[in-house]
Amino acid sequence: MxxxxxxxxxxxxxxxxxxxxxxxxxxxxxxxxxxxxxxxxxxxxxxxxxxxxxxxxxxxxxxxxxxxxxxxxxxxxxxxxxxxxxxxxxxxxxxxxxxxxxxxxxxxxxxxxxxxxxxxxxxxxxxxxxxxxxxxxxxxxxxxxxxxxxxxxxxxxxxxxxxxxVVTALAGSGPAYLYYFAEQFEAAAARHGLSLGDARQLFIQTMEGAAQMLKKGDVEPSELRRKVTSPGGTTEAGVEQLVQHKVNEAIFACIDAAQSKSRVLGKQYE
Missing domain, CATH: 3.40.50.720 (NAD(P)-binding Rossmann-like Domain)
Structure with missing residues (x-):
């Protein structure tokens, strides 16, 4: 051994x-x-x-x-x-x-x-x-x-x-991004009167379920999103806010910054 x-x-x-x-x-x-x-x-x-x-x-x-x-x-x-x-x-x-x-x-x-x-x-x-x-x-x-x-x-x-x-930016740092999302999820739920404990359990189960759906690998994320998003419904209203607030751009910037920092750290020791 x-x-x-x-x-x-x-x-x-x-x-x-x-x-x-x-x-x-x-x-x-x-x-x-x-x-x-x-x-x-x-x-x-x-x-x-x-x-x-x-x-x-x-x-x-x-x-x-x-x-x-x-x-x-x-x-x-x-x-x-x-x-x-x-x-x-x-x-x-x-x-x-x-x-x-x-x-x-x-x-x-x-x-x-x-x-x-x-x-x-x-x-x-x-x-x-x-x-x-x-x-x-x-x-x-x-x-x-x-x-x-x-x-x-x-x-x-x-x-x-x-x-x-990019692996460092995506998977290495990824848990921190999800924890940040959890913080905001809980804070938003509390603003509307839901207890932090209930919000956390709902978030955890929601993420676990979504992860399992993605893990099956037979449906693209975009299609899974569309299946949840009924026209004129609550999910559509929420997603519209994500689009309006340019969350996609924030995610790109997040990954870009983290992978750039990884490269800087590497050159620092060359």
Missing amino acids: SKIVFVGAGAMAEAIINGLTKEEKVSPAHIHVMNKSDVEQLEHLQISYNVQIVCAERKALMEADIVVLAMKPKDAIDAFGEIASYLNGDTTIISVIAGVSIQTIATHLGSRPIARVMPNTSAAVGLSASAVCWNELVSERSKLEIIHILEAIGSVKVVDEEDLH
Whole structure:
């Protein structure tokens, strides 16, 4: 069984660890975690998931089959410097750092198998929409292992590295957009006298139902919308307001801004 070391112990690292241990895809004895300074978080992960903390001599890094880079982008270069000398030549790198390219990682950690992954925070409940790409040094066997790891936290799509920018904007940041929509849905409902609790449950069920309808894949979103929108009815009145307020333009601007920021972050570390 592969030995995995997480460099970075934040929310995404915990979500992946939770998925791996819950699905019993990797034994906690083979999962090691390290981070820059948050001892309390390391202890939390050790107590919650029975994983191992990387000790000062970094022996776990030397023996790692896979190293998962899960630090914040601003901490990446410093972290690379801290771990580079400990990695063996066969270690595969999996990076969940937004914006930092495979080439940049290779520049700091050497020529080796490297995969980049863009998951989202729904990994915490096993429902991440993850995208992955890799360099030519990742073997077919390793590709299957990486996908196997990612399936512990949700669905996986293999994409070209260039596409990760828009994937970051769409799926990586997507939960935040939906949470924002939920906030406004609840606030609007409260304005008309509905309790926040009732509004939230209605929103959740409505989104789950709509997601399942989309997941069937046999009807386009535009057609599903038309089926709900009766001429002269309440839905039509609501959709007309979305059109008048140019919500479509706001969505385009949202995705454009997020993917542009991903590119800026990437160039920052080249």
